[in-house]
Amino acid sequence: MAKGHIIAGLDIGTNTIKLLVIQKRNKEWEVLSYQEMPSFGLRKGAVVDAGEVSKNIQTLLSETEKNSSKKITSVFVNIGGNHIYITPSDGIISVSRANQIISQEDIDRVLQATRAINIPQNEEVLDVFPKEFIIDDQKGIKQPLGLRGIRLEAKVLLLCVFSPYFINLTQAVLNSKLHIDDIVPSPLAASEAVLTREQKELGVALIDIGASTTSLAVFEEGNLLHLAVFPIGSANITNDIAIGLKTEIFVAESIKKQYGSCMLVKQDKEKKDEKINIEKKKIEIIENSSVVSFTRKDLVDIIEPRVSEILDLILKELKKIGRQELLPCGIVLTGGGAKISKIKELTKEQLKLPVQIGKIKNILGLDEDTALATVAGLVLSSAVMDETDKEGLSGVLKGFWSKIKKMLKVLVP
Numbered sequence: 001m002a003k004g005h006i007i008a009g010l011d012i013g014t015n016t017i018k019l020l021v022i023q024k025r026n027k028e029w030e031v032l033s034y035q036e037m038p039s040f041g042l043r044k045g046a047v048v049d050a051g052e053v054s055k056n057i058q059t060l061l062s063e064t065e066k067n068s069s070k071k072i073t074s075v076f077v078n079i080g081g082n083h084i085y086i087t088p089s090d091g092i093i094s095v096s097r098a099n100q101i102i103s104q105e106d107i108d109r110v111l112q113a114t115r116a117i118n119i120p121q122n123e124e125v126l127d128v129f130p131k132e133f134i135i136d137d138q139k140g141i142k143q144p145l146g147l148r149g150i151r152l153e154a155k156v157l158l159l160c161v162f163s164p165y166f167i168n169l170t171q172a173v174l175n176s177k178l179h180i181d182d183i184v185p186s187p188l189a190a191s192e193a194v195l196t197r198e199q200k201e202l203g204v205a206l207i208d209i210g211a212s213t214t215s216l217a218v219f220e221e222g223n224l225l226h227l228a229v230f231p232i233g234s235a236n237i238t239n240d241i242a243i244g245l246k247t248e249i250f251v252a253e254s255i256k257k258q259y260g261s262c263m264l265v266k267q268d269k270e271k272k273d274e275k276i277n278i279e280k281k282k283i284e285i286i287e288n289s290s291v292v293s294f295t296r297k298d299l300v301d302i303i304e305p306r307v308s309e310i311l312d313l314i315l316k317e318l319k320k321i322g323r324q325e326l327l328p329c330g331i332v333l334t335g336g337g338a339k340i341s342k343i344k345e346l347t348k349e350q351l352k353l354p355v356q357i358g359k360i361k362n363i364l365g366l367d368e369d370t371a372l373a374t375v376a377g378l379v380l381s382s383a384v385m386d387e388t389d390k391e392g393l394s395g396v397l398k399g400f401w402s403k404i405k406k407m408l409k410v411l412v413p
């Protein structure tokens with residue numbers, strides 16, 4: 001973990017693999033090193049080729065160690081992909097002490113009991129997120145430690161993953177001669193980087209639009225309420241542009257970044273004609289002596305339906321949990337896909353909620369880039385842990401803490 005006040009986060013994404021190392025200076029966390037490179041060996045956010053990913057990790061490590069003159073021995077790493085899901089569960093135990101005061105051991109036992117559910121053999125429970133505890137029918141208790149009772153019940157969300165992808169991920173990291181401090185689902189890491197405690201308390205949804213996945217994490221009363229990952233992301237937009245404009249992927253990618261937009265500009269009266277002209281003006285790009293010709297409107301016609309499809313998946317999830325149009329702190333967007341022009345406006349229109357582009361907190365010297373939210377959250381989950389009274393942490397952070405202990409037991413050789 002934070003050896004010599006250095007923390008490393010590794011975001012293994014489908015498009016890019018990112019390694020961020022932060023160090024503490026004068027009570028602030030600052031970037032010691034940031035390296036990224038194109039990623040190989042993943043499909044839709046999941047590690048399918050541990051060898052390829054391990055090669056990438058080793059390249060990033062040697063660059064980082066060269067630039068920072070520090071040895072990196074362990075990392076916080078993300079787990080992505082639509083094999084990740086949550087499912088509700090509960091557990092019940094008798095309080096063990098004769099004086100009926102609930103101990104940490106009772107809490108650990110009841111949380112352990114929630115894990116005893118039937119899931120397919122090739123899946124495993126990665127983490128447990130408590131929603132509430134019930135002591136002798138008294139509901140809605142957040143922190144039962146030290147309270148008195150005979151029967152302790154826990155209602156939780158279990159976070160489950162497909163074991164082969166989980167094993168590939170851990171192998172890729174361990175084969176790179178790194179210890180694993182913790183494995184954090186990507187949308188929870190991104191949430192750590194950009195959401196405030198107040199937003200999580202009042203109700204907020206984080207949407208991370210990556211290259212091949214879009215992830216959703218919803219919080220309320222400080223706890224995780226819902227999590228879902230969809231196998232669709234900004235690379236789908238690039239593919240649509242390549243098909244629509246009959247051009248190569250790398251050309252489509254650069255057209256998307258330079259000219260792409262989810263909406264035509266709002267037409268204010270005095271500039272109306274001028275803006276319509278811009279939208280209809282032919283843009284020509286010469287690539288390998290062939291010409292790609294399009295208007296901004298052509299691009300919106302390609303991009304808007306795809307982003308709208310992604311937002312529709314999110315809307316369905318919010319409906320499932322009864323939170324459509326009902327999150328006071330609205331939506332926060334992260335991931336490289338959130339950089340496309342007018343996505344904030346389209347999201348607001350379609351989900352009918354306030355929308356913000358996520359801003360990474362508390363790391364000096366890190367670029368303002370939504371694509372860095374996951375890697376930033378990985379290091380921040382530990383940086384916060386360093387400084388905060390562990391008893392006073394929110395449910396999600398406590399989850400991280402218990403997982404850190406668990407992973408150390410399971411994985412560190």
Ligand SMILES: Nc1ncnc2c1ncn2[C@@H]1O[C@H](COP(=O)(O)OP(=O)(O)OP(=O)(O)O)[C@@H](O)[C@H]1O
Pocket residue numbers: 012013014015016017039044045080186209210211212213214233234235238253256257260335336337338339340341370371
């Ligand atoms: N300025 C931009 N406009 C539009 N899209 C962009 C822009 N910059 C980056 N992107 C897109 O963001 C995506 C990469 O984002 P990110 O780094 O969050 O993905 P990832 O973490 O590698 O993928 P995943 O999370 O799906 O595994 C690419 O598809 C890229 O085209």
Ligand SMILES: [Mg+2]
Pocket residue numbers: 013014080186210211335374
């Ligand atoms: Mg990502």
